Amino acid sequence: MPFPWQPGMRLTDTRLNEHSPVTVSKAASxxxxSTVVSADAELALLLAPGRWSVAVHVSYAGTATANSGxxxxxxxxxGMVLVGFRLVNGPAAGSSGSASVSMRASVNSATTSIEYGAGSGFAALExxxxIDVSTAGTFAFAWAKAAAGASAQVGIGSWLEARRIA
Known part of the structure; x- marks a missing residue:
């Protein structure tokens, strides 16, 4: 169906749900x-053509090594283009504890790799x-462990949400 509503359009359940947010979450940590960034299979959504507001909220942990995350x-x-910038907010690289964390807030391109610090405790980012979508495709949050530390973990309950806005 065309978007947005037009006079004379029939009211259907599909039409009514066009603006409902679509949310996925991680079922397990x-x-x-690896330090190679790759898409998270659970934090991914198939988006139809249109303009979408996207948000991701991730809980994650590094190891006891300084600068892990x-x-x-x-x-x-x-077929997907970021409109403007990707807004990021989370612990800066090098943050290693929950008692005193340096935060970063910045704007970046979609494919700019952003390092978030954690240390051995869980931290969170958003x-x-x-996104403008001209051809349907899968949008995903992609991640890897930071250079320091043996591994990193994205936690259960982390979520990705998209809402069609045009």
């Missing part, structure tokens, strides 16, 4: 020992942005 970016297939 996942550990990675994760590196994150967005996986956008052809990222958001607007």
């Amino acid at each position: 996942e550990s990675r020992a 994760i590196v994150a970016q967005w996986s956008l297939p052809s 990222e958001s942005g607007i």
Whole structure:
């Protein structure tokens, strides 16, 4: 169906749900020992053509090694374009404890790798942005462990949400 509503359009359940947010969450924690950034299979959504507001909220942990944490970016297939910037908020690289954390807030491109610190405790990050989709495809949160530390983990309950806005 065309978007947005037009006079004379029939009211259907599909039409009514067009603006409902679509949310996925991690069913189990996942550990990675590689520094190669790759898409998270659970934090991924198939998006239809249109303009989408996207938000991701991730709990994660590094190891006891200083400067451990994760590196994150967005996986956008052809047919998807970030409108403006990706807004990020979370512990800065090098943060290693929950008692005193340096936070980062910045704007970046979708594929810019952002390093978030954690140390041995769990930390949290959030990222958001607007995506124009011309060809349906899968948007995903992509991540790897930071260079320091043996591994990193993205926690159960981390979630990704998209809402069609145009």
